[in-house]
Amino acid sequence: MMRNDIRIRAIIWLHFLRLWRYKFSFLNNILTTILWLTIFVLGALMFIPSSKWGEMAPIALWGIIMWQFLSSSVWYIGGWTWFFISQGLVEEHLLTNTSPVPVLVGRAITGLSVTLAASLLVALVFTGLAGASVLIVYNPLIVLVGLVLLATMTISYALLLSAASFRIGIPGTILDIANFISFVLGGLAVPIANLPEQIRPIALAIPYAHPAEIVRYGVRGLEPYLGLANELIISTIFALALALSARIVFKRTMKYIRKHGVKAVGRM
Amino acid sequence: MLVNAIEAKGLVKNYVTWDRRGFFKRKKRIVKALKGVSFNVIRGEVFGLLGPNGAGKTTTVKIITTLLLPDEGKATVMGYDVVSEAEKVREVIGVTLSVEKGFFWKLTGRENLKYFGMLRGLKGRELDRRVEEVLELVGLKELGASDKLYEEYSLGMKARLALARALLHDPPILILDEPTIGLDPMSARTIRELLVKLAREEDKTVLITTHNMFEAELICDHVAIINDGRIVAYGTIGELKRRAADRLAVEMIIAAPHTILGDLEARISKLIGIRELGLEPLEEGRARLRIVVKPGEEEVIIAKSIEAFYSNGIKVYQVRVHEPTLEDVFILLTKGSK
Amino acid sequence: MPSTSIDIIRASVFSTYAWLKNNKWLFFSMLIWPYLMTFLILALGMVYGSLETYRERLGISNPVLYILASSGIVMSSLMIVDVVATSALYHRWLGTLPYLLLTPTKTYKVLILEPVPSAILSSTMSMLAILPGAVFFEGLLGAGKLFLILLVVYLGMLPLIGLSVIIASLTLVLREETNIASFLTPLILLLSGVFYPIQVLPTILQGMSRIFPTLYVVQAAKLTATYTIPEIKALLGLISALIILTLIYNGTASLALGTSERMVKKSGVI
Ligand SMILES: Nc1ncnc2c1ncn2[C@@H]1O[C@H](COP(=O)(O)OP(=O)(O)O)[C@@H](O)[C@H]1O
Ligand SMILES: [Mg+2]
Numbered sequence A: 001m002m003r004n005d006i007r008i009r010a011i012i013w014l015h016f017l018r019l020w021r022y023k024f025s026f027l028n029n030i031l032t033t034i035l036w037l038t039i040f041v042l043g044a045l046m047f048i049p050s051s052k053w054g055e056m057a058p059i060a061l062w063g064i065i066m067w068q069f070l071s072s073s074v075w076y077i078g079g080w081t082w083f084f085i086s087q088g089l090v091e092e093h094l095l096t097n098t099s100p101v102p103v104l105v106g107r108a109i110t111g112l113s114v115t116l117a118a119s120l121l122v123a124l125v126f127t128g129l130a131g132a133s134v135l136i137v138y139n140p141l142i143v144l145v146g147l148v149l150l151a152t153m154t155i156s157y158a159l160l161l162s163a164a165s166f167r168i169g170i171p172g173t174i175l176d177i178a179n180f181i182s183f184v185l186g187g188l189a190v191p192i193a194n195l196p197e198q199i200r201p202i203a204l205a206i207p208y209a210h211p212a213e214i215v216r217y218g219v220r221g222l223e224p225y226l227g228l229a230n231e232l233i234i235s236t237i238f239a240l241a242l243a244l245s246a247r248i249v250f251k252r253t254m255k256y257i258r259k260h261g262v263k264a265v266g267r268m
Numbered sequence B: 001m002l003v004n005a006i007e008a009k010g011l012v013k014n015y016v017t018w019d020r021r022g023f024f025k026r027k028k029r030i031v032k033a034l035k036g037v038s039f040n041v042i043r044g045e046v047f048g049l050l051g052p053n054g055a056g057k058t059t060t061v062k063i064i065t066t067l068l069l070p071d072e073g074k075a076t077v078m079g080y081d082v083v084s085e086a087e088k089v090r091e092v093i094g095v096t097l098s099v100e101k102g103f104f105w106k107l108t109g110r111e112n113l114k115y116f117g118m119l120r121g122l123k124g125r126e127l128d129r130r131v132e133e134v135l136e137l138v139g140l141k142e143l144g145a146s147d148k149l150y151e152e153y154s155l156g157m158k159a160r161l162a163l164a165r166a167l168l169h170d171p172p173i174l175i176l177d178e179p180t181i182g183l184d185p186m187s188a189r190t191i192r193e194l195l196v197k198l199a200r201e202e203d204k205t206v207l208i209t210t211h212n213m214f215e216a217e218l219i220c221d222h223v224a225i226i227n228d229g230r231i232v233a234y235g236t237i238g239e240l241k242r243r244a245a246d247r248l249a250v251e252m253i254i255a256a257p258h259t260i261l262g263d264l265e266a267r268i269s270k271l272i273g274i275r276e277l278g279l280e281p282l283e284e285g286r287a288r289l290r291i292v293v294k295p296g297e298e299e300v301i302i303a304k305s306i307e308a309f310y311s312n313g314i315k316v317y318q319v320r321v322h323e324p325t326l327e328d329v330f331i332l333l334t335k336g337s338k
Numbered sequence C: 001m002p003s004t005s006i007d008i009i010r011a012s013v014f015s016t017y018a019w020l021k022n023n024k025w026l027f028f029s030m031l032i033w034p035y036l037m038t039f040l041i042l043a044l045g046m047v048y049g050s051l052e053t054y055r056e057r058l059g060i061s062n063p064v065l066y067i068l069a070s071s072g073i074v075m076s077s078l079m080i081v082d083v084v085a086t087s088a089l090y091h092r093w094l095g096t097l098p099y100l101l102l103t104p105t106k107t108y109k110v111l112i113l114e115p116v117p118s119a120i121l122s123s124t125m126s127m128l129a130i131l132p133g134a135v136f137f138e139g140l141l142g143a144g145k146l147f148l149i150l151l152v153v154y155l156g157m158l159p160l161i162g163l164s165v166i167i168a169s170l171t172l173v174l175r176e177e178t179n180i181a182s183f184l185t186p187l188i189l190l191l192s193g194v195f196y197p198i199q200v201l202p203t204i205l206q207g208m209s210r211i212f213p214t215l216y217v218v219q220a221a222k223l224t225a226t227y228t229i230p231e232i233k234a235l236l237g238l239i240s241a242l243i244i245l246t247l248i249y250n251g252t253a254s255l256a257l258g259t260s261e262r263m264v265k266k267s268g269v270i
Helices: A002-021 A023-045 A050-078 A080-086 A089-095 A100-130 A140-167 A172-184 A197-205 A209-220 A228-260 B057-064 B086-092 B109-119 B124-137 B155-167 B185-201 B213-219 B237-243 B258-272 B298-311 B326-335 C005-022 C024-048 C051-058 C063-094 C097-102 C107-113 C116-174 C184-192 C203-209 C213-226 C232-267
Strands: B004-020 B026-042 B046-050 B072-077 B093-096 B173-177 B205-210 B222-227 B230-235 B248-255 B277-281 B286-293 B316-322
Touching: A002 A023, A002 A100, A002 B109, A023 A050, A023 A100, A023 C024, A023 C184, A050 A080, A050 A100, A050 A140, A050 A172, A050 A209, A080 A089, A080 A100, A080 A140, A089 A100, A100 A140, A100 A228, A140 A209, A140 A228, A172 C024, A209 A228, B004 B057, B004 B205, B026 B046, B026 B057, B026 B072, B026 B205, B026 B222, B026 B230, B046 B057, B046 B185, B046 B213, B057 B072, B057 B173, B057 B205, B086 B093, B093 B155, B109 B124, B109 B155, B124 B155, B155 B173, B155 B185, B173 B185, B185 B205, B185 B213, B205 B213, B213 B326, B222 B237, B222 B326, B230 B237, B230 B326, B237 B326, B248 B298, B258 B277, B258 B286, B258 B298, B277 B326, B286 B298, B286 B326, B298 B316, C005 C116, C024 C051, C024 C063, C024 C116, C051 C063, C063 C116, C063 C184, C063 C213, C116 C184, C116 C213, C116 C232, C184 C203, C184 C213, C213 C232
Parallel strands: B046 B205, B046 B222, B093 B173, B173 B205
Antiparallel strands: B004 B026, B004 B072, B222 B230, B248 B286, B248 B316, B277 B286
């Protein structure tokens, strides 16, 4: 137990240290994120009469923040796996009886830092556009609970992708297509109630939709599609299920690696 | 008290790979990396696993270090089974798998060691003390490299850091895969001397793999020669040399542009009708050719070779006949079997 | 014997093929991306607003085709900059940079020419990807328009490659693990008004956008999506702007690369 404490300290220390040493990349990533978000938001705003911008802004902003949770987990954890494998770091960690999983999960530190910084800056842009502060929320605690549930899901999902890249090289763009789809269909950008009737069952089947409903309730007091209590229960179940499957899949992947050896993946 | 620190019995390993051909076609291929490898490493000795590239050295090391499961066979380290007691095995071994990777680029040598030390449960003063000790031991302190970023390290420094990490938790057994490959003579010597010192003074057991005979002759108590997934010889250096005692080694320095070396070996082998030969590039477009022959045959072979070289426009600069070295034994055992 | 441009391109065609072969998923995802982007914007926009509002704001006749074409342009610009700017990094990572620098010709030529096949491939692919969409909306005329846009995209590639080489030089000198200038692509695209009229941007930004090639490519796409037959004169204006930019950027790039090559060799971060 003691030893695990030290391990976790080591991993957190590692990721903060790397964050600092790669500060240019860090700043670049924040900037890149903001710019892409602005392009799409500007595009989407062109569909909406200016009079409705104020009402739209908070929902759009939080949709974007939640999307960032998703895509940063995938990119920072899933994407980094390539580096981790090719540098022989998987073996070096196994030799110390440390599973690669916590080290990969630790990348969420980097991802969340970028998300946080980018979200705040985009919030400023939005405040300018909408003319009112968009960061004032209705119930911060509920927002936090929703975000924690969402983070659990996205990190588990990222680990599943990362496990997959131990076996086959999955290019980043593929990872991102899944992100894109869940942005709209997964109810991140749009309350489920606003989706066309036919699409709602799909959205309900996508795990992210549920914490998203919780977050929107916390932000604006919008009644969740299935009610707050139900959404909390469903989100928890989905989060646990995803975390569990990530665990199982990774265990099997580690077995696979011990059987077949670690291979370098990607463009090599 | 155990006599053997490491025991391997009948290790078999097949890799599955896919050859890529065409846009959609892939073909499954089985690579038989190990075909039944057995050997023992006695406590407190320096043991060398010798073999040419692709012989199966790394595969063997990975199995013994618990990173790879054998398809068949069994291996134990300090009595622990590498498959069922992997965690215990990992506590008693220090490993270097590569001299050029396995660290974080933007961390200094000291920071990298600290990180891996923490993963092993070291902390506080104890951690700092061990980190300083191993930095000192491998000579990184002396080189002033402790606080340089890993990405700025020379290969020699990287190799030293890898060894330092292996020593961090003071394990009784060191398993090192080609620890001196590509290093300059000074770094290689430092590492070799350190290994011998650790074995003699601190009673550590050391297993190294290498294809450098000179190195094996210098530091190994016992060696096993592995070729094409099989152990083809085992013994002390002296014993192995005696295996070729009834042979003679013919050594020729010939002209060989570096660009055609690989092809040259096959060509020469065909020209003179002998397969047990070794070719080693030298400076200035020359190469050293070694042939192992039975006593009495040397004159015919030399005459035949010179004639063949002459008619093919290959210059011969020097010819020498001597007692076989370990390298000649190696050539005899590894080239002949294919 | 110095390598000729043909040698470099041939080698690069081969490595692009080999790479695609081993990364088939990437190949297919290139075909899907423009549709995904279009889907995203349309879906977001239409849940809260209407296509009518969009049509009026942008003053175009076929918004869906326009968004599709813009997405294609976004994708190909992204890939071009990415391929060029990252190729130097990849080479360093794989340890092939020294060999690249050893190719018996100017490094600048190698860096510019090497990514050309994959750049042409990716822009053609992006445009081919949206061909079904174009034909669906406007039949053969749609295909013709798309071909026109593709030609402008090719032309727009030239200054973009120069710009990317400048970025690549920068990344090499700063020795980061990833492409630290990846923000430039979305910046350029943002300023070019890909999915919206650039008039919504502050005036300073509107002025800045003139120095980026994508602005003219996007405008050409807009022209073709606005009228049944685009005005040749307006197109010619855009084309000459692109030619001027090509000269400026590639000139600067060759200087920048020379400098960074010297710096890299000096500091030994190969
Ligand atoms: N992960 C792998 N997948 C497929 N083949 C492998 C893998 N690792 C090694 N091999 C093959 O197994 C054989 C033995 O390799 P290795 O143990 O690395 O040899 P050595 O270390 O002696 O050079 C070689 O033919 C090599 O190509
Ligand atoms: Mg090896």
